[in-house]
Amino acid sequence: MREVWLDGSPDAVSALTRAVAEALDGGPAVLPLNAGDPSAKTLRAAMAPDDPVEPGTAVLIATSGSTGAPKGVLLSASALRASATATHARLGGPGHWLLATPAHYIGGLQVLVRALLAGTTPAVLTGDGFRPDDFAAAAATLSTADGPRYTALVPTQLVRLLDSPAGLAAARSFDAIVIGAAATSAGLRERAAEAGVRIVPAYGMSETASGCVYDGVPLDGVRIELDDDRIRIAGDVLAHGYRRQPELTAESFGDGWFRTSDRGRFTEDGRLRVLGRVDDVINTGGVKVSAAAIERVLGAQPGVREACVVGVPHPEWGEAVVALVVPGGASCDGGDLRAAVKSELGAACAPKRVEFAPELPLRGPGKIDRMAVRDRFRAEMAP
Known part of the structure; x- marks a missing residue:
């Protein structure tokens, strides 16, 4: 397994991009880690990088989740490719991406995978924290690019862009901004629409190789069903289990379905609404x-x-x-x-x-x- 420690620099992101490209083509599995996280060494130890990785794994996403217990999500090359391909199909075709979220999380890593499949070089927002002026500068590097321009953000980042003249102008320059990691409130949707910013709220997780339901509609190849209000997901985007946790894998994955910890319902027009x-x-x-x-x-x-x-x-x-x-x-x-x-x-x-x-x-x-x-x-x- 190949470890890549991310320190916020463009060189580290480039190293991760190269490692992911090789993993997608059958090379060693990649474990991205955050060099600035004090708990990263503990998380690394739980992933046992020196031991053989489970077969079929291209990327291992390590997270402490909401409980604080280390968990490693095993993602195959086919799952990562399926997610990126379906995302491009939904947004309007392959394009140019700006990486604005940490690449050791699935949302950021998928930005790199999408750029790799599109044959484009991603722009990278570097440094500590998120500042609208820095985002605008990074977005400007894509201003002459041919084809669609995309980025992926979390709701808090979008709020900061809408509050900043420079950030708002930069946000308007993207053909689509995928919003994930947390729920997008109705008020934030309205603010973005009124400001002329095209956002696409996404629902998904590491176990689904990033967002798999866009604006309430599953991506191509993804199926959703409700089991007593609990959301279950099937499709080529699914992970194949958890690192060194066969019991948790058996509990969460089975018969081609992943059982989430989220409740949902379908609206009258058939869209999935996540209830929490x-x-x-x-x-x-x-x-x-x-x-x-x-x-x-x-x-x-x-x-x-x-x-x-x-x-x-x-x-x-x-x-x-x-x-x-x-x-x-x-x-x-x-x-x-x-x-x-x-x-x-x-x-x-x-x-x-x-x-x-x-x-x-x-x-x-x-x-x-x-x-x-x-x-x-x-x-x-x-x-």
């Missing part, structure tokens, strides 16, 4: 409520840019519903937000407390760090 994780249900006063549903209502209110809803222990209610909100634009009031949730979802769903912050804590490729939000409220609401 199976474990996002909050039991408050004996009533089970969905954190994701409350977040959708909050995100649709004027003056709300982002929202995270969690449950925290409470001596009376068992769990109390609380919300951390990022304001933006129009002013918003905690009482008004609670009233809006109560009106639409019922009294049990109304947050017992609403607090405001300039941004939500994040982990990984842009996912909200719910544990950090929960810890913030837990300390404040302790009896």
